[in-house]
Amino acid sequence: MKVSVVKNILAANDRIAQENRALFDKNNLVVFNLMSSPGAGKTSLLERTIDVLKNDLKIGVIEGDIQSSHDAERIAEKGIPVVQINTGGACHLDGNMIRDTFAEFDFNELDLLVVENVGNLVCPAEFQVGEDFKVMILSVTEGEDKPSKYPLMFRESKVLLINKIDLIPYLDCSLESFKKEALKVNPDLTVFEISCKTGEGLDAWCDWLRDQVKTRK
């Protein structure tokens, strides 16, 4: 006997993500899902962003890693609320893992919540967590072929941060080529060129983020 089902396989996760989103919306909280390959600079970006914005915005962070709490400790030093999720092997965060952290936060007290996903260019793109938008980092040492090799993540993201631009002089590629390849996969990307080491470009990114929160309030 044939039984017709026609259902999204990730429907259960999508439903939890929608519930998370409804709760964030109720609290006027802007939430973004930060994704990149390992070592592209997610935690460094957060440290820098928090330094610039912490007097203007109340920020919370959820740190996702397979193991360890190094990243959460780095964020906690900035004096903002942070919860570490250890996925214990899973290569991505999902809606349920995010929901499990809610008891640790007072959402009324926050303007912006950042979910730092597990470092991985593939899996996190498939799983919604309830975010308003996705932000991804591509560091220049990874090479400009990454958008065409991992198109889903570039397609799903609203913002692309091209990081480590201070290293461009030592590489055989131009900043333009990174931008061009990324926009080929997703022409709607908002692109910022930054260096978490020198601080270049971070003000433009932080201004943009501040605007997102202002629009929400």
Place this chain on the structure above:
Amino acid sequence: MHEMSIAQSLIDIVRDEMGKHGVTVLKSVRIQIGQLSAIVPDSLSFCFNIMTSGTDLEGAELMMEIIPLRGVCKTCKVEFEIKDYAFECPECGSPKIDTISGQELSILDMEVE
């Protein structure tokens, strides 16, 4: 290796549907995977087999249909297959493209007894 999570979600749906229809034997299940979705079919098949072996679902076949990535140009409305992940209209060169297929990750139907 998120195929494990996907296989688990798939098996959860299959069990739920089997319960609803009061059937106990799963012969096969048919799913659609879009070309743009970040799923490796061989890995998914491997995970599905491991997770069903030794259970009442052992031996069920997972049939996967890969859906090509297609888009429609917002400017000139032409429909085309998006090759090499270049989101650009082959007719007018516009980069404003809506994808119409290729992001599926759905269960279609299952053969049960």
